Amino acid sequence: MNLEVVTANRLKDGRTVYLGESGWSENLEEARLAGSAAAAQALLALAERSVERNEVVGPYLIEVIEEGGHLVPARRRERIRAEGPTVAAGSGRQSREIV
Amino acid sequence: MPLIKGGEVVEDPWRLLADDEAAPAEGPIAVTLERWQQEQNALLSRAAPLGLRLKAGQHPQAVAEEVARFALIALEFPKFTDGRAYSYARLLRERYGYKGELRAVGQVLRDQLLFMHRCGFDAFEIARADAAEAWRKALGEIGVFYQPMGVGAAAVSERRRELAIGGGNLRGNLGRRRA
Amino acid sequence: MYRYDQFDQRLVDERVAQFRDQVRRRIAGELSDEEFKPLRLMNGVYLQLHSYMLRVAIPYGVLSALQLRKLAHLARTYDRGYGHFTTRQNIQFHWVRLEETPDILAELAEVEMHAIQTSGNSLRNTTADQYAGVAADEIADPRVYAEIIRQWATLHPEFSFLPRKFKIAVTGGARDRAAVKTHDIGLFIRRNAAGELGFEVVVGGGQGRTPFLAKTLRKFLPEADLLSYIEAILRVYNEFGRRDNIYKARIKILVHELGIEKFAELVEAEWAATRAGALRLPEAELARIRAHFASPPYEEIAPPGASLEAERRADPAFARWLRHNTAAHVKPGYAIANISLKATGAVPGDISAGQMEALADLAERLSFGEIRVTHEQNLTLPYVKASELYTLWQALGTLGLATPNIGLASDIIACPGLDFCSLANARSIPIAQRIAERLKDVERQEAIGELRIKISGCINACGHHHVGHIGLLGVDKQGEEFYQMTLGGHAEEDASLGTIIGPAFSSADVVDAVERVVETYLGLRAPGERFIDAYRRVGAQPFKDKLYAAH
Numbered sequence: 001m002n003l004e005v006v007t008a009n010r011l012k013d014g015r016t017v018y019l020g021e022s023g024w025s026e027n028l029e030e031a032r033l034a035g036s037a038a039a040a041q042a043l044l045a046l047a048e049r050s051v052e053r054n055e056v057v058g059p060y061l062i063e064v065i066e067e068g069g070h071l072v073p074a075r076r077r078e079r080i081r082a083e084g085p086t087v088a089a090g091s092g093r094q095s096r097e098i099v
Numbered sequence: 100m101p102l103i104k105g106g107e108v109v110e111d112p113w114r115l116l117a118d119d120e121a122a123p124a125e126g127p128i129a130v131t132l133e134r135w136q137q138e139q140n141a142l143l144s145r146a147a148p149l150g151l152r153l154k155a156g157q158h159p160q161a162v163a164e165e166v167a168r169f170a171l172i173a174l175e176f177p178k179f180t181d182g183r184a185y186s187y188a189r190l191l192r193e194r195y196g197y198k199g200e201l202r203a204v205g206q207v208l209r210d211q212l213l214f215m216h217r218c219g220f221d222a223f224e225i226a227r228a229d230a231a232e233a234w235r236k237a238l239g240e241i242g243v244f245y246q247p248m249g250v251g252a253a254a255v256s257e258r259r260r261e262l263a264i265g266g267g268n269l270r271g272n273l274g275r276r277r278a
Numbered sequence: 279m280y281r282y283d284q285f286d287q288r289l290v291d292e293r294v295a296q297f298r299d300q301v302r303r304r305i306a307g308e309l310s311d312e313e314f315k316p317l318r319l320m321n322g323v324y325l326q327l328h329s330y331m332l333r334v335a336i337p338y339g340v341l342s343a344l345q346l347r348k349l350a351h352l353a354r355t356y357d358r359g360y361g362h363f364t365t366r367q368n369i370q371f372h373w374v375r376l377e378e379t380p381d382i383l384a385e386l387a388e389v390e391m392h393a394i395q396t397s398g399n400s401l402r403n404t405t406a407d408q409y410a411g412v413a414a415d416e417i418a419d420p421r422v423y424a425e426i427i428r429q430w431a432t433l434h435p436e437f438s439f440l441p442r443k444f445k446i447a448v449t450g451g452a453r454d455r456a457a458v459k460t461h462d463i464g465l466f467i468r469r470n471a472a473g474e475l476g477f478e479v480v481v482g483g484g485q486g487r488t489p490f491l492a493k494t495l496r497k498f499l500p501e502a503d504l505l506s507y508i509e510a511i512l513r514v515y516n517e518f519g520r521r522d523n524i525y526k527a528r529i530k531i532l533v534h535e536l537g538i539e540k541f542a543e544l545v546e547a548e549w550a551a552t553r554a555g556a557l558r559l560p561e562a563e564l565a566r567i568r569a570h571f572a573s574p575p576y577e578e579i580a581p582p583g584a585s586l587e588a589e590r591r592a593d594p595a596f597a598r599w600l601r602h603n604t605a606a607h608v609k610p611g612y613a614i615a616n617i618s619l620k621a622t623g624a625v626p627g628d629i630s631a632g633q634m635e636a637l638a639d640l641a642e643r644l645s646f647g648e649i650r651v652t653h654e655q656n657l658t659l660p661y662v663k664a665s666e667l668y669t670l671w672q673a674l675g676t677l678g679l680a681t682p683n684i685g686l687a688s689d690i691i692a693c694p695g696l697d698f699c700s701l702a703n704a705r706s707i708p709i710a711q712r713i714a715e716r717l718k719d720v721e722r723q724e725a726i727g728e729l730r731i732k733i734s735g736c737i738n739a740c741g742h743h744h745v746g747h748i749g750l751l752g753v754d755k756q757g758e759e760f761y762q763m764t765l766g767g768h769a770e771e772d773a774s775l776g777t778i779i780g781p782a783f784s785s786a787d788v789v790d791a792v793e794r795v796v797e798t799y800l801g802l803r804a805p806g807e808r809f810i811d812a813y814r815r816v817g818a819q820p821f822k823d824k825l826y827a828a829h
Contacts, residue, residue, distance in 0.1 A: 009325055011304075011305065011376065012305060012375060012376055012377045013329070013330070013375035013376065013377065014325055014326070014328070014329040014330035014374075014375065014376060015328065015329060016327070016328055051311075052307075053307075054304075054305060054306070054307040057311055057325065058311075058325075075757065076696070076757065076759070077327070077696060077702075080327060080696060080697060080705075081327050081328060084328065085328070085697035085698060085707075086697055086705065086707075086708060087625055087697055087707045087708060087711070088625075089358060089359070089360050089625065089628060158517065179313070179316075179439070180316060180399070180439050181439065181521060182399075182436075182437070182438065182439025182440055182441075182516055183516060183517060185435060185436045185437070185438075185439065185516075186436055186513050186516050186517060189436055194551060208313055210300065210309075210313070210317055211439075213435070214435035214436075214438055215435075217435035218435050218436055236299075240292060240295070240296040240299075241289065241292045241293065241296060241433065242288065242292060243285055243288050243289045243292070244289075244433065244435070245289070245429045245430055245432055245433070245434075246430060246434055246435065246436075247556040247557070248435065248436075255285075255429075256560075256562070256563055256566075258285065259283060259284075259285045262283075262284045262285050262288070263283065263284060263285075
């Protein structure tokens, strides 16, 4: 059985968020899990109401799997959304830190 | 649907005639391009004003020689992202010399009113209750344009000189466009 | 460089106020997302994987020190302390908040900058070659025309809802340093037999899903007719460009489907009506714009004499940097200095706020306050005295910006890719970094010579992979990142599109594959023969054989 959660981007700042028990969270661990198609659709419907309230944009379902006791997204794209870019910003180790 | 013209919501005296509907003897009616092309003489023999409604993709050069026959030309925006009618409007005004009412219909949204007006539209069917207020705000937003448009448009360089001579601090003074 | 007058300033100020209200209305729910999206795109605001991204326009790649300092400030204040230069000479901030974008735009307007039309189905930033005004082989300064086009294109009421985006590039002469043949409209500055200035106009270039090189639409267009002719092209495109399928909506498809002759007929017919109108450029206007791009107050210097030569001899590392990162200048005693944003391990095109501020100081001291962005994600200081190159190089070294690799194998173009971009299928930055690491040995890179590797994370080709000598296109194969290799692309006046070489390589294998291509080339080249020339001579087969030899 696939586990799914709802993800979206927050309208005001664009950050990746997941639909949790008490609203949207940036932490995937706090996301509400759907274990059936019906549950997934119900979560999506909740998310759509949040869209109407101009809280988030573009909600959709993603599959999550358990890995080492944690929930992680199944797809690479979603892992990157959850964990951030896989590269460190900026101009590499040859530069000294110019703050 | 509210019709904005001259900065106000006005009554719309025009009736859009379906292609298979008989043309009444009186009253202003607008027809499709197909109807116009098939029944020109009959339509022109009416003593009442005649209008034309073009769909997106119907280039107004089809009526370039005859624009003076129409008191109304309506151009459709099937989706607000379909920008063909902006070109049609300019051509009607600047190349074919059309002087009647040029109306934007279809998905006409507040944030496109300014550009539409600039291209030569002077009437707008816009589906909002506060149409006049939306119009006033939209038209006031940008007071300078790089592109000379409209019949006898002044070159941008003239406008620059005007502003330079006028001087003063223009930041924050958005001015009011003549609607 | 161009300086705003009250007219220009008023336009950007009003635009900021307009967008501020649009953002307010969106957040308040007065605008739906569908209605708001084109509006925010026309102010350069994208929604990406993690955040909003703001793409700031850098018209034809030219920045003043003041503007660069402002970008540094914006990076610190509204982003995560860095910015990213793109293949269209713009800069992107990857971590902005929608609600703060009006403030960012207001600050940009203070230094005569904006983010107008850096996205959306509109006329985008007109790019020019980064050696504009200082290259000896230039016929005329392309920035003049890029600025004229910029103004005409900005907030254009007729052309703000095109079938798709529209990109124009100008190059100053026969050499194409701006990849104009990959643009929707490309302009080569030319002189006719009578010595008058004008343009060869090419049309219908573009990368992405169906790449095309631009075709000649008009061999010679007189200078004064520049805008009226471009308007004619745009009007034909606005009318006939497809609106039913976004993958077939660029002008390149229209030109391809109609054929260049038929397309030219349509344009010339439209132009016949517009040519004598209000868009004809009077000499006074040309002169006004030209005056903004007059030469800086150069000193009269005897050609670089003993000092530079002595410095070069004394320091092999400096000599190497001179060799690869500097170019001849039209003014004796001066040089063009290129700054590599491709240090080993760097994110190609990224720059920190601290580096931006330090470069602004250097530009002020050493380059008449001006710095340029190239379409290859590097920077250029256009007016450096030869006698000050050594000082510059040392300063760049302390900033991590002295990598002597311009045009070499580790000078890789890479789009942000799946690490940042919601359109991507695969990551590109880590691949660029791994390739650069593999090939980092400077002597090896010198032995290889000019090699342009370009990587895109999806079919939209923002990494320009179609015109890479080695191009890599990231694809998703059942959840895994694979890279399709093309060879033989080239982005200059003798442009070519790369050929797909065979099945895609896995992320694990692709760096070995690139190295194998390099080794193959080294094994078959004639003495001094560049990669691209060797490839054009021998074709793809020797490379295919080595890459896909049965194990």
